[in-house]
Amino acid sequence: MSSPSSVLLAILRLLCFLNGQGMIAKVAANSRVHIVYLGERQHDNPKLLTDSHHDLLATIVGSKELASELMVYSYRHGFSGFAAKLTESQAQKLSELPGVVRVIPNSLHKLQTTRSWDFLGLSSQSPSNILHKSSMGDGVIIGVLDSGIWPESESFNEEGLGQVPSHWKGVCESEDRFSPPIHCNRKIIGARWFIKGFLDESEILPDRSTEFFSPRDAHGHGTHVSSTAAGSFVTNVSYKGLGHGTIKGGAPNARLAIYKVCWKVQELGDPSCSQADILKALDEAIHDGVDVLSLSIAFSSIPLRPEVDDAIAIGSFHAVAMGIIVVCAAGNAVPLAEMVQNTVPWIITVAASTMDRSFPTSITLGNNKTFLGQAMFTGPEIGFASLIYLGLELSAAGVYQSLSHNTTMVAGKVVFYFTTFGLGTVRNASAAVKEAGGVGLIVAKNPSDDLGPCNEDFPCIEVDYEIGTRILFYIQSTRSPLVKLRPPKTFIGKPLSAKVAYFSSRGPNSITPAILKPDIAAPGVNILAATSLRDPLGEGGYRMDSGTSMSTPHVAGIVALLKAMHPNWSPAAIKSALVTTAWGNGPSGLPIFAEGSSQKLANPFDFGGGIVNPNGAADPGLVYDIGKAGYIQYLCAMGYNNSDITRVVKQNTKCPIKKPSILDMNLPSITIPNLNNPMTIKRCVTNVGAPESIYRATIETPFGTIVSVNPNALVFNSTVRKLDFTITISAIHRMNTGYFFGSLSWADGVHVVRIPLSVRTVFAPL
């Protein structure tokens, strides 16, 4: 444990270090870091850009010397701007200067982990087909913005990897237990760290007992995410004695560029990352030559910020304009509508799905009836033991109380009860039963609730109310009820009916409801990957974790494979390929459910196009592409004025007098939040399959609507690669409804290019 004084010393040392010659800046006490965003770079010389940033700041603060002291970062590679310590009034004055697009106060984002689920099991996401065709992503560089990396992990071994790709221009920084060339290799080709914005914003500061002031990962999150995206093959990995096997990332031959922007301040608790640091990392990553960016980071809160007030939205805009594909987490809000984060249309926003029910534990009653529950204990089978029923609706305290009344009651027995309480109480109840000498616990609880392992070394088994009721009837039917429990089997790669994870943030998009978010789902529950050796929850350098943080690098890895196969595809084309080929039904063909307050079939607000299908995405047939003009159209539609857009895109822009409709943006989805009069929407598809092909439209009509497509057949040949079409949608009933869902698919006999349709009709009240 570090005392407060040692924390303070560490901070002082750090500040000295950051200020070069040990100077502590004379900064007004009421100042904080602000991002001053100036749009696209006006010229290519980074030195001149930085000078111009200092000049601009000096005009507000009075002198060049003071400007230098206040300057935190100069953004000068991917776009132009700076971060500086400013008072409110300085920020206000700056925002009024010509050329300044926005001044954004710095703030902290969170990594998107949820630690409530640590089941066992190996996710065997093995797109063997495209792994082979893409040389496993060789030559592609994935930039990861996260909590850094544990470079010694076997997952980052460079065995069999060729030279560092020639387009790489980044660096491997040397600092606190991180030194090139030892800690960079042909897998980890670059590593940097950005902390100044965090130090200014965070109430608790990290110290050397909990953090490394270098790219080294103290928390484990960044290591986990990096190894999921691009970990090398590691054979014979076992986790707590179960699930022996080979582990690898999505693109085992892709290279990693590490940008540490998230910092740990407590032993447990998600690291935080500041907007100013994230923006600096994006600026550098664009310059360094990354091909894909993976950000398991979200602001974790509503209301959403407009695109030009959000560092991830701004930085990713410029990255995408340079052809870099940006993949971000949808967030881990509770499964309520409209909580999805990272909603700008140029990024790929990833929801999380399960691959379970994958830890079946058999419960055999004395009458020889067997039921399956879910658990994760590793112990031996428990032969027939007495089964006792504690009652209904017990909290943890209730379980303690019931047990304390009669201590001999539980010894050697398996306890059974019903509850509507959550994970914490089940864990505590499990501890109580164990303490009282019980040998196991069966809990009947709402199946849509989060239930993690209550205890890894104690048989604590979850069943739903239906099975619970049958167990109860058995107990009531006999004088001496008995039960036998077998430890869970590790799931072995057979596709099971998947679900959208309960924690995965849902649409609709609260800032631009006509842009469908999330875009896609990927496995994000019980993902085994490498971690930091400082991670208290790690075991042997690996750990099981869940979150949209874990699903995001799955998609980033798959994107790296697609990029290796199709180096000329734009970020929008790659996103389209992912969305139009995703499994709306699971890999097994079974429908996908969404966890949450009720068990319902998943819809596009849960998972966008569906669960990612890597092999399908490699050969999508048609893509809905978007270039710079499409994004300008979006900014016009969002109401940004010509001078702002001209700055952002560095192209003289005049939005049409009649605002373009966001609905016409060429996205691989159609979401109409307010259908009233019949509406006609434009789309354009580009053929990326065989040149001579004919596609025909099939529509799954959302309830209460009439949908037609014109034309309903598309004929491509070697000269006709792009074709436009329109979709006309009208409401049957003149009433306000919720959203109804359907799809539009183009099929040529080989490909099915499917986009989700989501329609809500809104008529003014009488």
Ligand SMILES: *[C@@H]1O[C@H](CO)[C@@H](O)[C@H](O)[C@H]1NC(C)=O
């Ligand atoms: C696999 O790992 C186990 C335990 O870590 C070890 O005993 C065993 O020898 C290893 N097997 C191989 C083939 O390396």
Ligand SMILES: *[C@@H]1O[C@H](CO)[C@@H](O)[C@H](O)[C@H]1NC(C)=O
């Ligand atoms: C349960 O099965 C075992 C073995 O198959 C058998 O010996 C026993 O009689 C059965 N018990 C009941 C209650 O059917």
Ligand SMILES: *[C@@H]1O[C@H](CO)[C@@H](O)[C@H](O)[C@H]1NC(C)=O
């Ligand atoms: C405690 O529970 C056991 C087993 O259910 C029972 O036989 C015993 O009578 C109970 N003792 C008291 C004091 O209730």
Ligand SMILES: *[C@@H]1O[C@H](CO)[C@@H](O)[C@H](O)[C@H]1NC(C)=O
């Ligand atoms: C579980 O027990 C711990 C320690 O006894 C207590 O702090 C915590 O509040 C309990 N949690 C619940 C949900 O009852």
Ligand SMILES: *[C@@H]1O[C@H](CO)[C@@H](O)[C@H](O)[C@H]1NC(C)=O
């Ligand atoms: C454009 O919009 C920004 C912010 O909304 C505003 O500050 C600026 O004055 C506007 N420019 C023009 C030319 O209207």
Ligand SMILES: *[C@@H]1O[C@H](CO)[C@@H](O)[C@H](O)[C@H]1NC(C)=O
């Ligand atoms: C492709 O189709 C267009 C339109 O039908 C036609 O004008 C053109 O000649 C065709 N090109 C080839 C190479 O067949």
